Amino acid sequence: xxxxxxxxxEVIDEKRPDGGFSSAEEGSNFAVEVPPRYSADENDGNESExxxxxxxxxxxxxVLIAETVSLGILSLPAVVATVGLIxxxxxxxxxxxxxxxxxLVMGEFRKQYPTVENFGDxxxxxGNSIGQGRLFKEVFxxxxxxxxxxVMASHLLTWTICLNTLTNSxxxxxxxxxxxxxxFLVLNLPRTLKAAGYYAFFSFASVFIAVMITMIDVGIEKPxxxxxxxLSRAIGFTQAFLAVTNIAVAFSGHSCFFSVMAEFxxxxxxxxxxxxxQICDMSLYIVVSIVIYIYVGPSVPSPALSAAGSLTVxxxxxxxxxxxxxxxxxxxxxxAVKYIFVRIFKGTKxxxxxxxTGWLGWAGIATVLWGIAFVIAESIPVFSNLLGLVAxxxxxxxxxxxxxxxxxxxxxxxxxxxxxxxxxxxxxWLLVVVASVICVCGLWSTGEAIAEDKGxxxxxxxxxxxx
Numbered sequence: 533x534x535x536x537x538x539x540x541x542e543v544i545d546e547k548r549p550d551g552g553f554s555s556a557e558e559g560s561n562f563a564v565e566v567p568p569r570y571s572a573d574e575n576d577g578n579e580s581e582x583x584x585x586x587x588x589x590x591x592x593x594x595v596l597i598a599e600t601v602s603l604g605i606l607s608l609p610a611v612v613a614t615v616g617l618i619x620x621x622x623x624x625x626x627x628x629x630x631x632x633x634x635x636l637v638m639g640e641f642r643k644q645y646p647t648v649e650n651f652g653d654x655x656x657x658x659g660n661s662i663g664q665g666r667l668f669k670e671v672f673x674x675x676x677x678x679x680x681x682x683v684m685a686s687h688l689l690t691w692t693i694c695l696n697t698l699t700n701s702x703x704x705x706x707x708x709x710x711x712x713x714x715x716f717l718v719l720n721l722p723r724t725l726k727a728a729g730y731y732a733f734f735s736f737a738s739v740f741i742a743v744m745i746t747m748i749d750v751g752i753e754k755p756x757x758x759x760x761x762x763l764s765r766a767i768g769f770t771q772a773f774l775a776v777t778n779i780a781v782a783f784s785g786h787s788c789f790f791s792v793m794a795e796f797x798x799x800x801x802x803x804x805x806x807x808x809x810q811i812c813d814m815s816l817y818i819v820v821s822i823v824i825y826i827y828v829g830p831s832v833p834s835p836a837l838s839a840a841g842s843l844t845v846x847x848x849x850x851x852x853x854x855x856x857x858x859x860x861x862x863x864x865x866x867x868a869v870k871y872i873f874v875r876i877f878k879g880t881k882x883x884x885x886x887x888x889t890g891w892l893g894w895a896g897i898a899t900v901l902w903g904i905a906f907v908i909a910e911s912i913p914v915f916s917n918l919l920g921l922v923a924x925x926x927x928x929x930x931x932x933x934x935x936x937x938x939x940x941x942x943x944x945x946x947x948x949x950x951x952x953x954x955x956x957x958x959x960x961w962l963l964v965v966v967a968s969v970i971c972v973c974g975l976w977s978t979g980e981a982i983a984e985d986k987g988x989x990x991x992x993x994x995x996x997x998x999x
Contacts, residue, residue, distance in 0.1 A: 604782025933967025
């Protein structure tokens with residue numbers, strides 16, 4: 533089958549030096565026409581001032597850990613307290629394994645289509661096969677960016693909780709949000725992730741140390757008292773799916789995967805970075821969730837850093853967590869800003885060179901996006917509800933559904949080729965089903981939770997400090 537696309541196009545159907553094919557698997561009936569895109573490589577040498585291919589696999593892995601673990605690890609102990617110890621651990625492991633597989637699918641897709649830098653690019657290629665490439669590119673590209681803005685808002689909301697906790701709520705919460713917006717904006721001014729590859733170490737170290745101190749404190753203080761833990765719990769629909777959506781957020785880094793792959797020095801090293809991420813985050817999630825729940829019991833707060841017994845210890849923990857709150861949000865901000873920047877300046881020298889116009893454009897886009905994140909953070913001021921909304925609308929598809937669709941498309945016509953292919957087909961359909969369930973049921977439960985919550989008013993100076 534031949535795919536038609538609007539000119540100008542470049543037909544890529546020849547074999548790559550590594551033995552693979554640039555546009556399709558060997559034996560596939562697809563010949564995909566891919567629009568030309570910018571590449572820093574085209575401006576190497578004296579002409580290029582910005583090299584986007586700067587990440588070693590271990591740097592990328594640390595960036596992904598910093599970007600993924602920060603919010604997820606803060607919400608999961610409360611999830612386990614909601615659904616019970618056994619169901620909670622089963623859900624974390626199940627969704628973690630699915631997200632690992634879906635990440636591998638994304639790596640395989642980009643190996644075949646190396647111009648892909650975001651979900652918009654990937655779904656454009658899929659859409660071209662039915663004459664809807666441009667529509668798919670716009671819908672999924674902008675959806676990815678909107679998701680990233682919501683996650684930026686989650687980090688900004690966590691920043692206000694942190695600052696109110698550290699300062700005994702000495703200042704209006706909205707003021708702290710404005711201060712946070714400025715901090716995030718300044719750190720988003722660099723145009724590559726090279727710096728992130730180094731300061732992500734501080735981000736990961738901060739969240740690791742913070743949760744270790746939290747676990748040590750609750751282990752000593754045993755705030756559960758005379759309470760008990762539940763191996764499983766009978767709960768309502770809304771609580772159950774809000775818990776599931778919070779687990780989905782814990783594995784929601786996929787929206788940044790294509791952008792991070794695009795900055796690899798060696799793109800074939802993607803599986804190493806992915807496994808580094810998934811081994812670290814699943815191990816931390818399980819250990820932290822079990823320990824904090826066992827010692828704190830059903831009253832585990834969200835974010836979990838507030839579980840420490842004394843106010844002084846909570847302040848120390850929140851202070852240590854500042855780097856991960858900030859830097860993880862900055863990584864999401866970078867990917868969102870880069871998407872719009874490349875859409876606006878694609879094909880111009882401003883993408884690959886340090887020009888005044890390029891710098892002002894990048895700074896202006898970053899300012900607008902952090903401004904939108906500020907509005908969202910103040911409009912949905914409940915941490916777990918905001919995460920649930922983000923997961924239901926976006927993480928369900930970017931982490932699970934869309935990678936499944938990419939595999940099904942890449943292997944169209946070969947689903948029942950043999951037993952292995954049939955099993956893989958079933959697994960990828962499972963990804964799509966999981967995404968659909970999380971999206972529909974998660975939206976319902978999150979909407980109910982937001983409507984019923986009376987504790988935090990939007991756009992209020994009232995303190996949201998950790999209790």
